[in-house]
Amino acid sequence: MVNLRKNGTIVRSNGPIGLFGGGRIGPDDLNLVLNRVTSVVAADGGAAVLVDSGRLPDAVIGDFDSLGDKFKDKIPANRLFLIQEQDSTDFDKALRNVQAPLILGAGFLGGRLDHQMAVLNTLIRYQDQACILIGEHEVVFHAPPKISLAIAPGDIVSLFPLARVTGRSKGLEWPIEGLVFEPDGQAGTSNRALSDVELHMDGPGLLVMMPRAALDQVMQAFLSGQTGLWPARVE
The missing domain is CATH 2.60.120.320 (Thiamin pyrophosphokinase, thiamin-binding domain)
Structure with a gap:
């Protein structure tokens, strides 16, 4: 079940969420994620690959500077969540506004090194979120x-x-x-x-x-409820 805008969180899900970014997404990444999650969120331009596949995202979060009207116009307005501030990346905007037992992210690794470093920095800062990122060769x-x-x-x-x-x-x-x-x-x-x-x-x-072949084992470990989570950082 997916709830939008509940208790200040844009997306809340009882099952794993797939999160798609606007970076490099391999030919198998889309199905790899969709077959393992119960709902799908896009960080800004990450919506494009979902729209092209025929799977509309349950929510799109970002400043929309990389989501063209060609794709934006196909998504219901009540699924678009604009966050205009420029002090954070779209991955940051999405990660801090979803709540789920596990987030599985694609389209955030590969490409520009500075973008990847920003993603990994965000992954560490939101230490209370269980999130696995998929790369070309690794998770x-x-x-x-x-x-x-x-x-x-x-x-x-x-x-x-x-x-x-x-x-x-x-x-x-x-x-x-x-x-x-x-x-x-x-x-x-x-x-x-x-x-x-x-x-x-x-x-x-x-x-x-x-x-990358260890993805299911890592997912199983997080979903077992036995890993524990770090408390949210106080900024």
Whole structure:
């Protein structure tokens, strides 16, 4: 069930939400997301790929500077939510205005590096949101307090900090206990799974990057309700 403009949130869903951005969307990304979610939201120009596919978004959120009238005119007016301020990206505008047990995002990775960095910065700042981003070769998410993943031995598990963070692991070739991860210090690029992987983090701020084939396992972990969530940041 999708509710619009409830309790100050533009979109509230009981099931996973697909969130589409205006960046690079691979040939399989659309169906990959639509087959796994119960509702679909577009961040501004991300509505175009949905309209072209015949699936109208349940809501479009953004400043509409990249959504042409060709697509905008096909979307009911009550599904268009204009946020005019220019101090945030469309991904930021969308992420802070949806509420769901899990958000699955496509069209936010690839393309310009500055856009990708802004997206990853936003992913860390909205630490109370469970969100998985799909890239061409990987999935990316903000490590929750704890997560258990049944993934294949040999799968790459890269850990990159956007804050100072520590934690513990099981099932990684190079355990993280005793390490201090920092953006200008220790990172965990190209670690590998030996078996099922567990991460227990002491605080927010760590990005996890895994093979795209692990998407369903990551989704299952978040939807299990056992990962916990970080409290919302006080800005």
